[in-house]
Amino acid sequence: MALRNAVMAALLEGEASGYDLAKGFDASVANFWMATPQQLYRELERMEADGLIAARVVQQEKRPNKRVFALTEAGLDAVHAYTAELPSRPSTIRDELLVKVQSVDAGDVAAVRAAIAERMEWARAKLARYERLRAKLLDGRTEEQHLAESERIGPYLTLLRGMAFEEENLRWGGTALRVLDRRSAPRQV
Template structure:
């Protein structure tokens, strides 16, 4: 998946500045796509040059003017074409923590446990963030009401996937810590 597809998906909500898109990526898209603000701005420039988005300048009184972007009809067609394509192979996990865990038997078990604990803390913080986003999206509605009434359900579905992923990270971490403690006690 290209960054441009993720950006076009974010622009389906409507017009947004680069700053807004960076915040959106951090808040709602980070559970399935990571990008730095610099990467976002470079890709926005390329998308504008390719006619997928347009930009306009919004004058602000106490801040610098900002550019806001929106999808063009060509951009919407590109989104439709992208959605119609079969997805590629599932993402392969590349995780340095897993390499450290793989080496736990010949390394410092305490260092590995500390790394797992740190990852669990990170997962718990992300999960708490996602829970706040979920509450904001539901806005007092039940999930069934949301699915029946919401204009767009894709962002909610991806949020649920991100929440599931972080819950699994926590569950795996608890199991790994228990097994690492058992291993340390046995040696």
């Protein structure tokens, strides 16, 4: 998937500045796509040149003016075309931590254990952010009400996937730590 598809998905929420998009990526799109602010700004320039988005300048007092971007008709058409395509292949895991875990028998068990514990802390922090976003999206409604009444359900469905991913990171991390602890415990004779 190209970054531009993730940017177009984010702009379905409405117009946004590059700064807003970078913040938004952290809050919503980050559960399935990561990008640095520099990557976002470069992609916005390319997308504007390709006619997928249009920018307008917003005058601000006491701060520099900012450019906000919105999808054009061509951008909406591109979103439609993208969603109609079959994914090329399932996503795959490329995770340095898993390489370390794979090598733990010949490596530094304490360091690997610490890395797993740190990953679990990150997962807990992300889950807390996702729970806050979930509460904001639901806005006092039940999940069933939100899914039946909301104008857009895509953000909620991707949020659920991000939450499930982090929950699985916690389950796996707990299992891995228990196994490492059992194996490193002194054996009684």
